[in-house]
Amino acid sequence: MNAPTGWPEHLPNQLDIPDSTILAVLAGSARRYQDRTALRLGDAELSFARLYRRACGIGQLLADTGISRGDVVAIHLGNGLDYPLCYFGILLSGATAAPLSPMLTPVDIARQLADSGARAIITDAAGDPLSGEARDGVVRLVLIDEDPPSARRIAIGTPEAADPPPVRLTGADTAHLVFSGGTTGRPKAVVISHRNLLAETLQYACWRTGAVPETDDEGGIALRPVPGDFLLRPGEATALTAAPLFHSMGLVGLSQHVASGTTLVTMSRFEPGRFLDLVEAYQVQHLLGAPSMFHAILECPTLAGRDLGSVRAIGCASAPVPVPLTQRLEAVFSNARVRQSYGLTEATLVATAPPYTESAPDRFDSCGVPLPGTEVSVRDAAGTCVPDGTVGELWIRGPQVSAGYLNRPEETAATFVDGWLRTGDLGRRDGDGYLAIVGRIKDMLIYKGYNVYPGELEEIMLRHECVANAAVVGRPDEHAGEIPVGFVVLRTPCPPDDVLAFVNAQVAPVKRLRELHVVSALPLSGVGKVLKTELRAMLDRIPPAVTA
Template sequence: MTTTWPQGLPRTLDYPTGSIADLLAGSAHAFGDRTALIDGDDRLSYAELYERALRIAQGLREQGIAPGDAVAVHLPNSIWFTAAYYGILLAGAAVVPVNPAQPPLALRRQLDDSDTVAVFTHPAVARALSEAVIGSRAVRLVCVTPTTAAAPGPAGNPAAVAFPVTTVAFDALMKAEPAPATGVGGDAVAHLAFTGGTTGVPKAVRVLHRNLITNVLQVACWRSAAVPSADERGRILLRHVPAARNPHHIPLAAATGISVAPLFHGMGMVSQSVFVAAGITVKVFGRFDAARYLDTIEEMGVHAISGSPALCHALLSVPGARERDLSSVRVVSSGSAPINPAVVTELSGIFPNAVVSDGYGLTEATMGVAISPLDSAIPRPAGSTGLVLFDTEVEIRQPDRTTPVPPGERGEVWVRGPQVTAGYHGHPELTAEQYMGGWLRTGDLGTLDERGWLSLVGRAKDMLIYKGYNVYPGPLENILREHPAVAQASVVGRPHMEHGEIPVAFVVLRTEADVSASDEDLIAYVAERVAPYQRVRDVVIVEELPLSATGKILKTELRRRAADS
């Protein structure tokens, strides 16, 4: 197979032995005075971030937190989320990121499933935690962080929430004298990261330290055209590969970005360390506001932005977006779900100097598996999600789980590489189903062409069967999105007594479109472009699609609506 590869980049990386603690130490040494995080009036340089994390780590030790303990981060996005995250890792404990918006019963289940012993929380969400820890098997410590611009306090001025366990103020932890980071081995658990739960009950994935540091370096080196190294003290640093660089690559210690993805999710959480590796100055966003997001890009001259396709749709819908000066942006990274080719074209209209870089990953592979190159001269097949990262293999297999399909044919995506995690915490039977012989069964359907481009067509469980034919939602969604009146589209199957399943499309129309479309118009539009068995049989026009906290469309909810209609 003749493979496309970015010019100048090696095919494999020499990964230093170490952990995220060594990466943060390297950036604090190399970029010490550079601003790492901005959250309203709160700012931390890289040296200050490292020093705060060391203090938090020591404060946790003094509270009885031991290496290997699970510590949850029940926080909205803020500067203190990142400080707490690194403090936990530097103490040798495992980070348990939990969605701060979930109700107490769901939260308690995750705390118990992960055997969490301590929790960082925030005043705005503390009450839910106070209910969740009642009767918890293991939680014995709660730490409440201050409010910030990105994560303001609750409305009004309610009395402080009482917890039925020991409570310590965040500021008190940071008064501890900084001590060296606790050394951990590569097989120690860094994250107990819950899967998104969009198709079932979330499960905690065991992300090991070697998985985490490897994947961070894979993504950071790809984004910055760099390779990793370690100095005499074991501090991990990146250095550019001059022959591989172009204006779209993120320059080391010379770029600004925006953190808007939920930090409790793998994409947001792991990206923190990708930012650290490159010495990026990051503006922390809490609640997303598309117009304010564009304001920030203009004000700060942001180099790199990232988010889900839902975020990209929101930016395109801002009135006057095309009249703004967004020329500073050189790379738009999209993840969490495949981005429609038509959206890529539209994004280039408001970000004239940027390359749109799609990516594919999943919690079970730490974060990243494939990313499209930042070299716009490399021709990218329409609909492709990118090239497989350094030291990573992808096979497309038949339903028998063992037989690879020929290049370009559809099948299930299997992944092997150093970022593939150690399975599910407390669920050996589920681990055995998904992790086989060093390979990860992703549950995604895709193709891998002869040049190495990976394309996704949907989840295996999203595929529907109409009259015995396999129908894939992804291509139908792309066709619908090409209609000038359509803003977003998602296709699911509706059970049918005679045909098995029929394709049903849920569509959001553009409010500013020059043309309109009815459900009959859209059914006909698709029918002109596909084989008869692939035709959409029903279109439901809605005001918005249901989304998870990370911007993924909740197809389980759409299937329920389709079955009920």
Template structure:
């Protein structure tokens, strides 16, 4: 493989156009018994793009995608981009207040929702939304087919003939993707088309042993490098994946375009159910699966996995958190012919920064998240002297630079200046590198924790808990949990007049207080009461002491 890639001047829509021409009759998506070929997916996306333009959505307008995974998510996603508009993917499980905040942050002019998620959108308020489209229920995303008042069925926006939209420049914004960021505030990251194209090529070329190419119509495709292929290489236009990562998340959103670029068939799994997941993988002879350690823990613990082996699976992609050696060994029993590949990334880097390589002759050391992908530089810098690199093997803060590093935070120039410095992204993650450049994630700065692959920020939870009348002081830490990676645990100093008094009833009330204000993955899972929080001489809460003293 070459040391560097040549990136075409293209948009995300050119990825879909290239595969639609190269693999027109190949099934791109499967949702229960419903399928779309690559040609059909492209046609439906062009129809949706036209429907948006005819209803006044123009280049640069933000359109919120507020729906679960289904066949219609990719149709509407690519349609928005082909119209020259901007995708704002929103977590469909957010409560109305948080949803309203993200709609305002993105400046959304339109939204696409689903019968099961529309009530939350309506409760959040549709002020400022000139169009609310509702996709139909599907096998993996069931719901009441009745459409709420004031909304437009997806069929109306697909009624026109497909026609090309505006030529979208590579420097146009493709996504406003929400992340908690290192401060825990909900912020929209500006991801340009060229960032998505680059990150898709970085990962797909790495794993498919191919280089980028462009067809006469400007569509992107992969040109295989035969001598670089291994037994784990996914040849372009072949393979099947089971899609379980939520499309609103960077891993799912960018991952779908990686699959499209590779010409994979994506079998949608809907809400994760271990037995269903294994059934789909077996029935459709999946060659690739992806998930987080928490998903794999649940999968391996399921009765359906016991004594089972799926030899068709050749690559298992793991991300979101480090995977332990016990789980690695168990995955190799369930998927006996697969290479387990870990990676590392974050929304501020579009999706991915490092990846293991699929080369049986050069395995990645256990515990490593791999090497920087094509054209990506990594530096491990001193936490205090941020311009100074630390020696190999020592821990510091991970900084990254490459064509996938995004344009910063939408509407937050001061935060952008803090995290994006001279072309480098300050990730806020603690890491080390070995002498060969393999990256090992050690921890997270600013006490972020990871619950089932999702970033959870204690500061946000502490602020919510502090607003409860029974709470005098609070500190939230992440504590290990076998089935989730880490869970948020709150240590609370109650007010003297707290009612109910500190105990199980108040703990339940505080957890409910948080649950009503955050997404399900952000909920506090434990509450413990103290007379006082441990603090330093300067009055700073000593979270390290809370972690050391925490007993399951």
């Protein structure tokens, strides 16, 4: 297959991924970038060199308490500098990290600790992490496989070490377990090996900054720039995100920024005005987030008059990005290009993205092309490849694709087939090799035998001048099968039937919205995905508001 249109001339379609672990990236960037700021949160910051020394210190502390290769250590912290230090410290000790959402209930925490087989948990809970007690800000290691469970509570403190514990890891060792699937059922632990994590880190870091990996004299890995009109460059950019670190977007993104020598500014929680303050204060070049976050930024009352000219690239992920949102973002951030990527936890993070170059063609409805070393196939329900332009399920193969779910053999067999990942997402490829996401198979509606894709309707709704955000789900109907139902958050007051008429005038009769409900906000996950399961539950409790 020929390279897709706009593929950067000096980037190979296959990267030479060293046979190593993500820890070689941490060490290589510490030596390459040294005193350059790696992480910044509020007034606190860490250089690349100190990030490595502090992580080595925590790794040694864990090893001294008996944590060893293959043990699982959970992390139950909010966003903060302690999180990356503890995460890399766990990996340096030879153990596997298991991030837990700080929003979990004690029951959910206990379940995920049991599912992951964790020996210990790093938490800032004031007492037993399963008790639901308030946090006191003191980060501790709690060994939970002893009797009583909280017998050993060890303050992490601020240890430093020049070198990590003497543990030999390979690419086959598990780097982390990330729980996925919480929007559709009981979360499953996705097994991400060091080989998966290293490949994904280098694939996307090189793609975004125009580089190839190289190994230094001590086995560390860093990036070497290649020629090209790339929007970002290794060792030069500052990025800003509020993505939660317990989620792949924040966690794997952390390793990618370390690899590219990017200064990462993060937030303990997202607040639109504060986000814009940080863009101005640090002259940020790269913004990262979900569509819902960028919707909120565009509605921020203090947006006007900001100095946003430093921004060169806007990375948007976790849900399809409507074309109207892309157009508004590029109008407000006038020096920036929006880059919509596509991926999922089972592929470590990202599988496709547009080229991060000035000369790449604008394809606002696309999530780009497969990353170097990645294959994407579009298939029908029988698993047969379909022609370009035809909607089908996306299958992914590449070194970043996980081997499966922890202790879930049946679900693993159904999702991971002969080296391919069945994503459950619908998409199509155009003649130039660019992919577009249509929606989830589970979200597709069947109205009187016709397929209706919510994303198409949502995009039209967002073009209405009064609509700030929108989502579409199906309501069961004994005659039609399912009817499309819209939910909107209004920017300015507007009769619902005006929005309904606006949408239905632009689609075929079988695709028309049959109901519309105005809500104050859409239910969102921790990374900004619309929780359509909750919207469907709302439909069980409310009667039709407007009928077409």
